[in-house]
Ligand SMILES: Nc1ncnc2c1ncn2[C@@H]1O[C@H](COP(=O)(O)OP(=O)(O)O)[C@@H](O)[C@H]1O
Ligand code: SF4
């Protein structure tokens with residue numbers, strides 16, 4: 001297993017190397033002079049020259065790339081065209097907000113989707129199954145920003161239980177973090193839960209018709225044991241992929257939700273960087289998201305190998 | 315016969331499908347005594363599997379089961395669902411047709427053999443594991459103590475079927491139901507599995523219901539045989555009587571179509587035509603369209619009753635075959 005993890009980590013590094021190239025070329029593809037464009041009306045010759053030199057734009061392309069790579073490896077991703085602060089610090093300070101929103105949303109989604117998906121498969125055609133279908137339809141067809149606004153109106157406005165927006169770090173005050181993350185996480189999680197419920201249901205139904213489930217029933221096991229030990233373990237294998245895709249896409253940022261809830265995540269950062277034409281920050285954000293994607297992928301592969309003994313970890 | 319381990323009578327299974335109700339089993343009676351083997355024989359789709367599944371409470375949800383089932387002296391169909399569940403695995407073991415699909419791919423074989431003992435005998439996880447190793451050894455898995463933690467995909471088909479048999483015997487059941495346990499295996503392995511079950515039956519005194527379409531196997535292992543056609547029993551009785559003096563044209567055809575011993579698992583479908591659909595069974599004899607005898611108009615319009623020909627030997631035809639093999 002350790003060798004498998006190391007091999008996958010090395011593979012991830014290769015991919016990440018490719019990402020740095022793409023991210024680097026991003027800057028070259030910008031029409032015109034990125035520094036001039038970024039500075040816009042704030043243009044003055046000294047700042048301009050300083051930023052250009054700092055970004056290494058006066059060097060040949062290949063030199064620039066290896067320079068970028070060398071500095072990236074030491075954790076230096078350049079400075080923001082806007083604030084002049086190091087990009088590494090700017091993107092990393094967004095990580096806790098993004099991680100806590102994405103993970104909470106996925107956990108929220110699983111808490112809803114697992115029981116709902118299981119019960120609607122076990123009792124397909126029942127009231128619960130129909131209710132779950134309506135819920136899923138609702139979740140995937142109603143826009144998330146609208147759900148977010150309704151959530152704010154209800155829980156922050158009418159009931160006054162939760163703050164309407166804002167972010168408090170988990171390390172700073174866990175209780176206040178929880179009250180702030182609840183609404184955005186529930187909003188995003190509801191959509192994810194809708195997708196997962198349908199998926200878990202159909203995966204369960206497929207496994208329920210397998211011969212080995214009949215074997216388990218023929219052994220006289222209790223329904224609970226048949227479902228949890230025999231059906232669910234198999235049904236969850238494909239679900240892991242879907243959960244991972246959902247998690248990865250949430251880690252990439254949920255711009256509308258982050259804007260709506262004033263959530264200082266990576267989505268918001270990316271959005272602002274694009275608006276401000278702050279290319280170094282954009283590069284840094286893309287790089288971080290790519291790294292998170294690769295990490296989720298690696299975790300999924302490990303989980304897969306644990307769940308399914310047919311996958312040999314060579 | 316009061317000492318029957320399992321006895322069904324008037325067992326009928328109707329399955330609700332999109333194309334309407336299908337009468338998969340249309341009133342069958344059979345029983346199996348302790349230490350004896352009953353063979354259920356017939357073409358694919360004749361209702362063999364459905365009759366044993368229905369008898370043991372494993373029929374699909376869409377199936378409506380009527381008739382009486384007595385398992386170890388109790389009225390099985392009248393028992394609450396939980397009591398029926400506790401009899402499965404404990405008193406009845408099952409071996410299904412395809413060992414490639416009947417084992418859970420994500421659980422070790424040892425775990426799958428052990429869990430019935432944990433459930434029914436109250437064994438601890440460790441005791442059940444020790445027992446699983448014994449059982450795997452009993453069914454001839456080499457180095458069982460090492461193989462106990464292996465997964466199904468690491469075994470061949472024949473070895474997997476041995477695992478399934480170990481699972482079925484985990485609680486030393488009174489009855490073993492083997493639904494075409496050798497059909498998916500190669501000839502050599504088939505013979506080994508047949509021998510294994512016969513041997514274990516001898517040792518444990520288990521009653522066996524053996525479903526097959528291989529009449530060659532039947533002669534070797536069965537005490538009594540019931541031939542099914544379109545959800546009904548068309549002939550049943552002691553194995554020698556049925557083999558030596560088949561009374562139903564279908565049985566004769568099956569026997570004639572039997573592959574040479576050792577020539578491999580030939581398909582039974584060597585009789586021209588196909589059985590009727592369970593969606594609309596004919597009012598008369600279901601074998602009529604294919605019957606080489608076809609006595610008269612009664613055959614087409616009237617259901618022939620199952621009548622005794624000699625002792626326990628029964629036949630469902632208006633025109634029983636004579637011992638010389640000729641029709642009337
Ligand atoms: N789950 C099911 N739903 C609908 N019909 C079924 C189902 N299982 C079996 N049948 C029908 O019941 C009849 C008997 O099937 P089965 O008992 O499996 O036959 P056999 O075991 O003799 O090959 C067949 O006509 C089959 O089409
Ligand atoms: S009842 Fe008639 S049609 Fe049916 S098997 Fe006998 S002879 Fe053939």
Ligand SMILES: [Mg+2]
Pocket residue numbers: 359362363364493494
């Ligand atoms: Mg069958």
